[in-house]
Amino acid sequence: MLLILNGPNLNRLGLREPGVYGSQTLEDLERQCESWGAELGEAVTCRQSNYEGQLLEWIQEALEQGFGGIIINPGALTHYSYALRDAISGQPLPVVEVHISNVDAREEFRHKSVTAAVCKGKISGLGFLGYRLGMEYLIELNTTELN
């Protein structure tokens, strides 16, 4: 079972800078992740919050809620939230960081991620497909670790 978290402003997908993030909505993204999960045989729970503290609590509780891994797009929190970094490093589940846009091709402040170093890895610039690739990785990792 995978937890997919989207952070601040990602509820505005489709409306927000469509030239950067595309015209599909958060609901489209979440339905897409659920259908990829069905295809890959993995249950998926999608959550979004504009509140840092809410994201921290979801990460803190994920293991006891039975999740086997987390995909997170932390939005702009990526670039400065040490609290989010500590929440990720403070729990044992594998986490993949995903960005819809290619953050390295954008403004200088987006080049730095304070969270990526405590994640298994970071996928950036591949649009919604990054979430699917992250899911495939986490499923593969859990299968390998169990065997």
Ligand code: DQA
């Ligand atoms: C983002 C990139 C961040 O820099 C930005 O603040 C976002 C979205 C992305 O998905 O490309 O909110 O994480």
